[in-house]
Amino acid sequence: MNTTARKPHTFDMRSLLLFASLTVGGTSAVLAQTPNTPSSQAPAKTAPAPVAPAVQPITPSEAFMRSDLNRDGLLSREEAENLPSVAAQFEQWDRDGNGSLSMEEFLLGVQKHK
Structure with a gap:
């Protein structure tokens, strides 16, 4: 019989955090292995988050x-049903009464609708 006592493995806190993060699937796994920055050094600057471009309104x-x-x-x-405000006024905007709106009729209707 072996009488030698087995020494259990010891983990430092970073290894424990890495294991827990990998188990849960978080991004702190990477941070857990990053050594602490000495207080004499300024923390590294991170790039600002990208800003989404402004959405430009479409023209009539x-x-x-x-x-x-x-x-x-x-x-x-x-087709006008895709534009609810146009569909609601379709008959008024259809000046020639042909059951459809030309670009000219549409633009006149938009102009009067403003």
Whole structure:
């Protein structure tokens, strides 16, 4: 029989944090292995988070072209349903009464709607 006592493995706190982070799946696993910065050194500067670009509003002409799904240069009643405020006023904007809006009719309607 072996009488030699077995010494259990010892872990330092960083190893324990690394194991726990890997088990949970967190990003602190990397931080757990980063040695502490001496207080005499300034902490490293991190890059600022990227800023999302501002969303540019689309022009009425672009809205017309996006809604003209069959690309015939006219907005049918069905295509105008993609623009609820246009659909609500479709008959008033359809000046010639042909059941569709031309770019000109659309832009006039938008101008009066403002």
